[in-house]
Amino acid sequence: MPSDTIRAALVKRLRISAGISDEDVREIEALPIAVRQYPAETPVVRDGERATECCLIVEGFCARSKTIASGKRQILSLHIAGEIPDLMSLFLHVMDHDLSTLTPCTLGFINHETLRKLHHRRPVVAEMFWRDTLIDSAMFREWIVNVGQRPAPARLAHVMVELRERLRLIGRVDDTGFDMPLTQEQIGEALGITAVHANRVIRQLREEGIVELQRGRVTVLDEFRFLELADFDHRYLHQSPTL
Amino acid sequence: MPSDTIRAALVKRLRISAGISDEDVREIEALPIAVRQYPAETPVVRDGERATECCLIVEGFCARSKTIASGKRQILSLHIAGEIPDLMSLFLHVMDHDLSTLTPCTLGFINHETLRKLHHRRPVVAEMFWRDTLIDSAMFREWIVNVGQRPAPARLAHVMVELRERLRLIGRVDDTGFDMPLTQEQIGEALGITAVHANRVIRQLREEGIVELQRGRVTVLDEFRFLELADFDHRYLHQSPTL
DNA sequence: CTCCGGTTCCAACAAAAGTTAAGGACGCCG
DNA sequence: CGGCGTCCTTAACTTTTGTTGGAACCGGAG
Numbered sequence: 001m002p003s004d005t006i007r008a009a010l011v012k013r014l015r016i017s018a019g020i021s022d023e024d025v026r027e028i029e030a031l032p033i034a035v036r037q038y039p040a041e042t043p044v045v046r047d048g049e050r051a052t053e054c055c056l057i058v059e060g061f062c063a064r065s066k067t068i069a070s071g072k073r074q075i076l077s078l079h080i081a082g083e084i085p086d087l088m089s090l091f092l093h094v095m096d097h098d099l100s101t102l103t104p105c106t107l108g109f110i111n112h113e114t115l116r117k118l119h120h121r122r123p124v125v126a127e128m129f130w131r132d133t134l135i136d137s138a139m140f141r142e143w144i145v146n147v148g149q150r151p152a153p154a155r156l157a158h159v160m161v162e163l164r165e166r167l168r169l170i171g172r173v174d175d176t177g178f179d180m181p182l183t184q185e186q187i188g189e190a191l192g193i194t195a196v197h198a199n200r201v202i203r204q205l206r207e208e209g210i211v212e213l214q215r216g217r218v219t220v221l222d223e224f225r226f227l228e229l230a231d232f233d234h235r236y237l238h239q240s241p242t243l
Numbered sequence: 244m245p246s247d248t249i250r251a252a253l254v255k256r257l258r259i260s261a262g263i264s265d266e267d268v269r270e271i272e273a274l275p276i277a278v279r280q281y282p283a284e285t286p287v288v289r290d291g292e293r294a295t296e297c298c299l300i301v302e303g304f305c306a307r308s309k310t311i312a313s314g315k316r317q318i319l320s321l322h323i324a325g326e327i328p329d330l331m332s333l334f335l336h337v338m339d340h341d342l343s344t345l346t347p348c349t350l351g352f353i354n355h356e357t358l359r360k361l362h363h364r365r366p367v368v369a370e371m372f373w374r375d376t377l378i379d380s381a382m383f384r385e386w387i388v389n390v391g392q393r394p395a396p397a398r399l400a401h402v403m404v405e406l407r408e409r410l411r412l413i414g415r416v417d418d419t420g421f422d423m424p425l426t427q428e429q430i431g432e433a434l435g436i437t438a439v440h441a442n443r444v445i446r447q448l449r450e451e452g453i454v455e456l457q458r459g460r461v462t463v464l465d466e467f468r469f470l471e472l473a474d475f476d477h478r479y480l481h482q483s484p485t486l
Numbered sequence: 487c488t489c490c491g492g493t494t495c496c497a498a499c500a501a502a503a504g505t506t507a508a509g510g511a512c513g514c515c516g
Numbered sequence: 517c518g519g520c521g522t523c524c525t526t527a528a529c530t531t532t533t534g535t536t537g538g539a540a541c542c543g544g545a546g
Binding site (some may be wrong): 487488489490491492493494495496497498499500501502503504505506507508509510511512513514515516 | 517518519520521522523524525526527528529530531532533534535536537538539540541542543544545546
């Protein structure tokens, strides 16, 4: 796989949301990345492991999650092409959660040492990555609000809108909709509800003519009511370097 | 107020959790900090504001929160002396949440420009602060799990244990207990439940002889069952620089 | 093509949490 | 000292969500 294909979504995203310079792009293009294929539903890094490299999603969907003593699992975030979900492992060496694939994925691995050297060579790039982890953090905050305060239908709508915004940035939304390849079990784990209730909520939104979710694809039926229900304020995604 | 008193808790915390060097400590001691007093229940920085300084808690309790369209509020984290809750505003210029006092507070304000200069002068300090924002992020992840998956009594116990661990680090826990100066309304907002239900849960834990919460002070009655209920794994606090 | 496992879907019932309403404790201030 | 406001406390009732169990659907492997 050619180098620019591997980095395409990453560079596209950084250009928009971090205001990256051409020189910085060249540094990122020069980064050695080891590409590996992963099947669906496979752990990439596990809670408790000591990571020595970061994982760039080239293609596919991943999720971060934690499992509590009772065995219940909470999905913390969804991740798409161009993102580096475990950038935090650079400084928080022991993982405090799992990173796993949802769909078959193409993943690129970048050595920690390589990144650390790049940071010392170009502090501006370090700050850009720092900013990236801060946006990550902002998304966690919104996820807390979603799970803590919104009724289940609004939770689902909110996660859908967030995913759509991020997919749009890398050109993965068309007018028929966008991919959201989660099982109802996983949707439940993301929203903090059971799979049965997730099913109820999905049905309800379909019956009310708001949004349709079928075989991992989302089709919005009534854009206005969809947005209203989601109660979405795009600011927390910080998709502009001046924000 | 003498400079070392202002920075005492910060330095104490960084020494333990970030492995800071004496030279770095001197840099931090040299940082100009503007100290101001705040009454209880007062906003420090508001959602949507553009921050130009960071806030160091010298004394007192603060909380970060977000309010959704329906008017419901979710508390995202609690903060104690020695912490800089809005360090993220250095790179995410527009606030995406509120920071406010819970009790009367002594707060120190450090200019963004000052911090940025320090970062360029001493990249190691920048990395230390980066790590600090990453620990913040790890705490948000655990908060998501708490609100998303645990039953209400376990949620309360978990928040209590987390707070106790952090207070212990700065020497604010004795054998009679520790302070947790939240109203039941605020506890509800932290746990994603109503104040009425928060009251039920507090009573239940008291009646079961697990933990007592009275006038902002926590007394553990049965340490073993308390920890078991909380399902607490201290790893996510990353309180050691090698982790 | 058929079987099989994993989803999706659904209904009935149970448990947890939200809502409303109201009395009581406590501290502050005039 | 008394009144007022905030918080705590509790009960009764409603709504949401969880649990259990089972049927229908779908796609891939043999």
